[in-house]
Amino acid sequence: xxxxxxxxKYLVTQMGxxxxxxxxxxxxxxxxxxxxxxxxxxxxxMFSYNNKELIINETVPNRFxxxxxxxxxxxxxINSLELGDSAVYFCASSKGGRASEQYFGPGTRLTVT
Amino acid sequence: GExxxxxxxxxxxxxxxxxxxxxxxxxxxxxxxWYKQEPGxxxxxxxxxxxxxxxxxxxxxxxxxxxKDKHLSLRIADTQTGDSAIYFCAEREGTGRRAxxxxxxxxxxxxx
Numbered sequence: 435x436x437x438x439x440x441x442x443k444y445l446v447t448q449m450g451x452x453x454x455x456x457x458x459x460x461x462x463x464x465x466x467x468x469x470x471x472x473x474x475x476x477x478x479x480m481f482s483y484n485n486k487e488l489i490i491n492e493t494v495p496n497r498f499x500x501x502x503x504x505x506x507x508x509x510x511x512i513n514s515l516e517l518g519d520s521a522v523y524f525c526a527s528s529k530g531g532r533a534s535e536q537y538f539g540p541g542t543r544l545t546v547t
Numbered sequence: 548g549e550x551x552x553x554x555x556x557x558x559x560x561x562x563x564x565x566x567x568x569x570x571x572x573x574x575x576x577x578x579x580x581w582y583k584q585e586p587g588x589x590x591x592x593x594x595x596x597x598x599x600x601x602x603x604x605x606x607x608x609x610x611x612x613x614x615k616d617k618h619l620s621l622r623i624a625d626t627q628t629g630d631s632a633i634y635f636c637a638e639r640e641g642t643g644r645r646a647x648x649x650x651x652x653x654x655x656x657x658x659x
Contacts, residue, residue: 438589467646475584475633479646490646524589535580536647538590 437461438539440525446545447515454511455542457525465489466508467526467536468500477524483508512544520546551650553636558656565623567653569636572617576638579612580647581621584633593621593634623655631657 438459447453459466467490468480482490483502497513508525525539550572559565571579580595596603596610596619603610609622623630633654637647 475652477590477635477649477652479648482646526590535592535595537592538582540589 438525438527438537440523440539440542442542443540444543444545446547448547449515449517451515452511452513453515453544454509455523455525455544457508457510457539459506459525459527459537459539461527461529461537463527463529463537464505465528466502466505467528468508468510469524469526469538471522471524471541473521480523481508481510515544515546517546520544551636551638551648553634553650553653555651556654556656558658559626561626561628561657561659563626565626565630565655565657567621567623567634567636567655569619569621569650570617571619571636571638571648571650573638573640573648574617575640578639579610579619580637580639581608581610582635582637582649584635584652586632590635626655626657628657628659631655 441456465484467482469477470480471477480494481500486502499511502508522541522543524541526536528536553569577598578595581593582590583593584590594605594608596612607624611620633652635652636650
C-alpha cells in the first residue's frame with residue numbers, strides 16, 4: 435500500500451565511498467523528484483524527472499547522479515561521499531496536471547563519517 | 548529567485564487555535580501548499596490553494612491567501628497534541644517547473 439517508498443531508511447557510510455538510494459512509487463505518477471533536507475530542516479530540490487527525462491537539475495555537485503529506469507523508479511547515486519552530504523534525502527512524485535500535488539517518501543537519513 | 552519565509556516556532560495550548568504564517572516573493576506562484584512533518588517522518592500534504600482563491604477550508608484547517616501581500620496562513624482550529632510537528636509552506640511557480648520551493652518550516656508545539 436505504500437505510495438512512495440525509499441530504501442534504505444538509514445545509511446551510515448565513510449567519506450569517499452559510493453552509495454545509492456532507491457525510490458519507487460506505485461501511484462502511476464509521471465514525475466519524480468529528489469529533495470535534500472539539511473540539519474536545519476531546510477528542503478531544497480535537487481532533481482526532477484518527467485517520463486524518465488531529466489527536467490530539473492539544480493546546482494548539485496556532479497558526484498550526484500540520478501537515474502530513472504522507468505516512470506515508477508528514480509534512484510540517486512552518490513560518488514565520493516563527503517561529510518557535507520549528510521542529510522535526509524526525500525523522494526517525491528506527482529501526476530501531470532495543474533495542481534501537481536507532490537507525495538513524499540519517508541526519507542533516507544544519510545550519515546557520512 | 549523564489550523565496551519563502553516562515554517564523555521558526557509557535558507554541559499554543561491544547562484546544563486553542565494555531566495560526567502559522569508564510570510569505571513568498573514569486574508573483575507567478577500558481578499553487579501554494581502546506582505540508583506537515585512529524586519527527587522522523589516524511590512530509591504529509593495537508594492542503595493546497597490555487598492562487599486565484601482567497602480561502603480554503605478543510606475540516607479543522609483554514610488556509611487564507613492574500614495575493615497582494617504575498618501572504619499565506621494556515622489556521623488549525625482546536626489544536627491537539629497530535630498536531631505538534633513542523634509545518635512547511637511551499638510554492639509552485641507558474642513557469643511550468645513542477646518543483647516546489649519550501650519555507651524553512653514552523654515548529655508547532657502544543658502544550659497540554
